[in-house]
Amino acid sequence: MLKAKNLSFSVTEEGKTRKIIDDISFEVKPGEMLVITGPNGSGKSTLVKLLMGIEKASQGSIVLDGGEVSDMSINERAKAGMGYAFQQPPRFKGMTVKKLLAIAAGGSLSETSCCDLLSGVGLCAREYLNRQVDDTLSGGEMKRIEIATVLAGKHKICLFDEPEAGIDLWSFSMLVKQFEKIHREKKESIIVISHQEKLINMADRIMLLKGGKIEKIGTRDEVSKDLFAGGGFFGCNKAE
Amino acid sequence: MEIDKITQQVLDVIDEEGFKQEGAYNLRQNGYALCHGDTEHIKIKKRTDGHQGIDVYISSEAKDETVHIPVVVTNSGVTDLVYNDFYVEDGASVTIVAGCGIHNSGCNDSRHDGVHSFHIGKGANVTYTEKHYGAGEGTGARILNPVTNIYLKEDAVFTLDTAQIEGVDSTDRKTHVELLEGAKIIVTERLMTHDKQTAVSDMDVVLAGTGSSAQIISRSVAKGESVQSFHPKAIGNAGCHAHIQCDSIIMEKAKVASIPEINANHIDAAIIHEAAIGRINNDQMMKLQTLGLSEEEAEKVIVEAFLN
Numbered sequence: 226m227l228k229a230k231n232l233s234f235s236v237t238e239e240g241k242t243r244k245i246i247d248d249i250s251f252e253v254k255p256g257e258m259l260v261i262t263g264p265n266g267s268g269k270s271t272l273v274k275l276l277m278g279i280e281k282a283s284q285g286s287i288v289l290d291g292g293e294v295s296d297m298s299i300n301e302r303a304k305a306g307m308g309y310a311f312q313q314p315p316r317f318k319g320m321t322v323k324k325l326l327a328i329a330a331g332g333s334l335s336e337t338s339c340c341d342l343l344s345g346v347g348l349c350a351r352e353y354l355n356r357q358v359d360d361t362l363s364g365g366e367m368k369r370i371e372i373a374t375v376l377a378g379k380h381k382i383c384l385f386d387e388p389e390a391g392i393d394l395w396s397f398s399m400l401v402k403q404f405e406k407i408h409r410e411k412k413e414s415i416i417v418i419s420h421q422e423k424l425i426n427m428a429d430r431i432m433l434l435k436g437g438k439i440e441k442i443g444t445r446d447e448v449s450k451d452l453f454a455g456g457g458f459f460g461c462n463k464a465e
Numbered sequence: 466m467e468i469d470k471i472t473q474q475v476l477d478v479i480d481e482e483g484f485k486q487e488g489a490y491n492l493r494q495n496g497y498a499l500c501h502g503d504t505e506h507i508k509i510k511k512r513t514d515g516h517q518g519i520d521v522y523i524s525s526e527a528k529d530e531t532v533h534i535p536v537v538v539t540n541s542g543v544t545d546l547v548y549n550d551f552y553v554e555d556g557a558s559v560t561i562v563a564g565c566g567i568h569n570s571g572c573n574d575s576r577h578d579g580v581h582s583f584h585i586g587k588g589a590n591v592t593y594t595e596k597h598y599g600a601g602e603g604t605g606a607r608i609l610n611p612v613t614n615i616y617l618k619e620d621a622v623f624t625l626d627t628a629q630i631e632g633v634d635s636t637d638r639k640t641h642v643e644l645l646e647g648a649k650i651i652v653t654e655r656l657m658t659h660d661k662q663t664a665v666s667d668m669d670v671v672l673a674g675t676g677s678s679a680q681i682i683s684r685s686v687a688k689g690e691s692v693q694s695f696h697p698k699a700i701g702n703a704g705c706h707a708h709i710q711c712d713s714i715i716m717e718k719a720k721v722a723s724i725p726e727i728n729a730n731h732i733d734a735a736i737i738h739e740a741a742i743g744r745i746n747n748d749q750m751m752k753l754q755t756l757g758l759s760e761e762e763a764e765k766v767i768v769e770a771f772l773n
Contacts, residue, residue, distance in 0.1 A: 279751055299754035300763075309755040315748035318712065319684070320770035328766065329756045374756065 226414050227253040227276070227382050232285035234268075234275055234437075245271045246282075247437040253382060256412040258404070260425050262452070263434035269418045270312060272434065273384045276416070277309040278302045290381060306381030310388060312418075314371035316359050322370055323354040329377035342373040345403050347396035364391045369400075376403060382414040383407060389421045401427070425452075466500040468492075471568050472537045478630065479564030479596040480535050489532035491519055496538075496545040507532050507559070518548035518580075521561075525554035525586070533562045536579065541571020541605045546578045555586035555618075564596040567607040567633075576608035583614065585621040585648075592624040599632025606634040613640045617648035619674065628655040628772070629664065638666040644705075646674030654683040655772045658691035658719070668697045672705035672734065679707040686768050687719035698726040701734025711740040714771055 234246040246268045253259050261269050274280040276287060278299045286295045294302050303309075317325065326342060327334045334342075340350035346369035356362065358370065368391045375383050388404075389397055401423050407413050408427065417424055425431055431448045433440040441451045466486060468476070472494060476484040484492070489507035492499045498519070501509050506527035512518045521532060538545060553559060569575040585591055599607030615623055629636060642650050650670065658664050670679045679699060687693045699707040713721045725738040745767055753763035 277755060279755075298759075299751060300757050300759050303755050303757040307755075311748070311752060311755075313748075315746055315752050317749055317767065318771050319773040320766075324770065328753065328758065331757065378756065 226255045226257070226290060227416075228288040229276065230286045230288070232272070232275055232282050232287070234271055234280060235283050245437050246275060249285075249437075249439055251432065251439065251442060253414050253416060256408070256414060257429045258408045258415045258417070258427060259430050259432060260428035261416060261418045261432045261434055262420055262425060263440070267434040268437040269434050270386050273309070273386055273416060273418060277307060277384055279309075306379075308375045308378050308380035308383040310371050310375045310383070310385045312386040312390060314367050316362070316367065318357065318359050320358045321355050322358055325358055325370070325374060326377050329374035331378065334377065342377055343370070345376060345399065345406075346370070346373045347392075347399040348373075365393060365396065368392050369396060372400065372403065376407070380413055382416065385415065385417045385419075387418050387420075389419060389424070397421070397423075468499075469539070471539050475537045475539070475566035475568050475598065475600065476535055478598050478600075479537075479566045480533060480562055481594075481596070482531070482533070482562055484533055484535055489530070491521075491534045493534075493536040493545075493547065494538075495540045495543050504530065506530055506557075512548060512550075516548040517546060518550070521549065521551045523551065523553045523557050523559050525556045525589075527557045527559050529558050529560075531560045531562060535563065536565040536577055538565070538567040538569070538575045538577055541569050541575055541603055542573030544576045546580075548580045549582075551581070551583045553583065553585045553589045553591055556588045557586065558590045560592040560594070562594050564594070564598070565609055565611075566596075566598040566600065567609065569599070569601040569605045569607050570603040572604045574606040574608060576606075576610070578610045578612070580612040581614070583616065583623065585615070585617045585623055587618045588620045589618075590622045592626070594626045595628070597627075597629040597633055597636065599634065607632060608635045609633050610637045611639075613638075615640075615642045615650065617642070617644045617650065617677075619645050620647040621645075622649045623651070625650065625652045627653070629657060631657055631659065633658075633664075634662050636664045636666075638664070638668075640666070640668040642668075642670045642679070644670070644672050644674055644677035644679065646703075647676045648674060649678045650680070652679070652681040652683075654681070654685075656683075656685040656693065657688070657768070657772060658685075658693055659688040660691060661689065662691040664691070664693045666693075666695050666697075669700070670698065670707065671700045671702065672707055673702045675703045675705070677703065677705045679705075679709075681707075681709045683709075683711040684771055685713045685721065686716070686772060687713060687721050688716045690718045692720045694722045694724070696724045696726065697738070698728070699736045699738070700728045700730065701736050702730045704731060704733030705735070707734075707736040709736075709738045711738075712771075713742040714768065715742055715744055
């Protein structure tokens with residue numbers, strides 16, 4: 226499905242070059258859910274941005290369904306079947322929720338479908354259809370609408386950058402159900418950056434990232450020792 | 466009355482409801498009143514003071530009625546100065562659909578200066594929509610200079626929705642509003658300029674009555690080498706509320722100036738002004754690209770939504 230080979234990404238600050246992603250290779254199989262976790266600054270967000278083309282890899286290749294996408298623009302990758310949910314979704318003055326969801330669905334979407342998508346992410350649908358995606362929405366509302374835009378499209382693989390950040394526990398439960406739906410029913414591949422145990426437990430495989438390198442990748446049983454190394458889990462809310 | 470093809474095309478753009486020679490209407494073309502109609506509650510009369518234009522009388526019996534008063538200029542080199550006065554009686558409820566379109570296919574400038582004065586009675590509710598649009602392949606400029614004076618009596622409500630869509634080479638807009646006790650005005654101004662177009666919008670809102678309020682939202686997009694200037698001014702002479710918000714997207718080599726002015730002459734006057742000018746947000750572009758839109762498509766969607 227998706228293969229990343231020898232991916233690297235560096236930034237230059239004050240004349241010094243720093244590697245954010247350091248020669249990473251991995252594969253996501255069709256229908257597989259991969260959760261990427263790791264401490265802050267380990268390169269998780271940068272890695273999924275490289276996959277989506279938001280950042281340009283300084284080295285390496287990305288192959289989707291046998292086709293090279295490394296040189297493709299963001300929208301070409303989207304058309305090739307990649308979906309992406311921002312950690313901090315942008316706001317649009319004048320754009321209604323309904324319009325944004327319609328764009329996400331490829332041009333048009335019935336009111337009923339819009340409502341289903343919004344309900345799926347824990348929003349009282351009809352109240353939101355004609356609201357603007359602007360400062361009048363809270364961070365949590367924005368986040369849920371962002372996830373709905375990804376759910377609106379048809380993808381081969383969906384990338385989610387910390388979908389749980391900024392949303393309440395009840396909505397998080399709804400979100401978990403949506404991931405189950407994508408994973409079990411739609412059988413789309415998913416890459417999720419998360420620190421949440423519930424999502425980690427859903428994963429087919431877990432990637433532990435540290436210092437821009439893959440520390441470990443495997444099933445929960447294979448990775449759990451490394452996840453809880455030193456008696457603590459990376460950012461996980463154990464109450465969850 | 467038969468309407469020619471070009472005039473109809475312009476009407477289709479400036480009158481979203483669809484102009485029909487039915488109900489209350491007045492169509493002005495190339496400096497002359499082409500056709501008009503009255504209803505029981507809305508009477509349109511030619512001015513008798515020597516000025517070009519009409520007086521529109523709306524009775525208090527008018528409830529949710531509509532009057533269409535479009536202006537179309539299709540001849541190159543026309544300069545049209547028109548005075549339209551509206552007298553809306555207490556308690557009336559009406560929508561006025563105006564708009565001006567210039568189709569200039571020649572090398573001479575075409576210009577329309579419309580001076581509209583609204584005298585709104587107590588408790589009346591008026592929605593005024595106005596679209597300005599320029600088209601035609603000629604080198605002559607398309608110039609629109611609207612002057613809008615609005616006088617609101619006690620508890621009257623006026624919703625002004627004004628939009629300059631495209632193709633207007635030069636505009637100098639003057640808006641003056643006076644509000645008595647409990648009166649309310651809601652203004653939405655949308656403006657787009659491109660190429661070497663210029664736009665100036667000056668607006669004075671005088672809140673003279675206790676409990677009066679004003680909400681003014683101005684959104685503009687400046688492309689190419691166009692130049693825009695906004696000068697909204699709110700004057701609170703009584704216990705009142707006013708909120709002015711000016712947002713502009715600047716693109717390419719355009720220039721935008723926003724010069725807010727708020728004056729409080731009463732201790733209970735609460736007036737807020739917000740202004741922001743900036744380029745299209747990169748995150749917005751990327752978000753739409755992740756949904757499959759190209760850069761050009763994303764930019765178009767952002768601009769259209771912003772001006773929506």
